[in-house]
Structure formats: C-alpha cells, structure tokens
Amino acid sequence: MIRFVFRMLSLVALALAVMAASLDAIQSVAASTPVLTPLAVAWSAVSPESIAFVADTLMNRVHPVLWDPATLWVLSQPAAIVLLVLALLLWMIGYKRRPFAGRFTA
Known part of the structure; x- marks a missing residue:
C-alpha cells in the first residue's frame, strides 16, 4: 500500500514538472531567451x-x-528540475525490485 502512495506522489510530481517545463518553454519562445522559473x-x-x-x-x-x-x-x-528530482526520489522509494532468482522459483 505504501509503495502505491509513493508511486502516485511520484506521478503527481512528474505531472507538475511537465507543466512547469511547458510553461517555461512557452515563455522562452515568447521572450526569445531561455526562461527558467x-x-x-x-x-x-x-x-x-x-x-x-x-x-x-x-x-x-x-x-x-x-x-x-x-x-x-x-x-x-528551476521548478521543473526540482519537481523532476522529487518525482525520481519518490519513484525510487516506491520501486519494487524483481526477484533475484526469477519469476518461477520456489
């Protein structure tokens, strides 16, 4: 259950990072210079x-x-970078490793 919570928080942080990066990209194109909020x-x-x-x-x-x-x-x-790092950290906390010996071991 707790892995699911961390994965969902990671998904939310990733979505926020994409939105922040999109806003920065739009502002950068409009200003003709790189903009990082x-x-x-x-x-x-x-x-x-x-x-x-x-x-x-x-x-x-x-x-x-x-x-x-x-x-x-x-x-x-920059907001997009911080949110991407947060999404990565939350995903790493909620990550479930595959069994070492394989799927069909006893």
Missing part, C-alpha cells in the same frame, strides 16, 4: 499561504538552519 516564484503564484506556512513551520518549530541555507537554495532552483 524558480520554484519559489511558481509556488507563491499557486499558493502564497502554503509557502508562508512552510517557512513559518521550519523557522519556528523545526530549526531556522533548515530554512536559511538549504530550503532557500532549493527554492531558487
């Missing part, structure tokens, strides 16, 4: 309350060190 800009455009909630939770309840260097660096990266 940072994750913070894309996230705050979709849901500014949730990014403020995550920032508040990390700074006040977890530890401020997690917000400053690590999270701000991730938020400054």
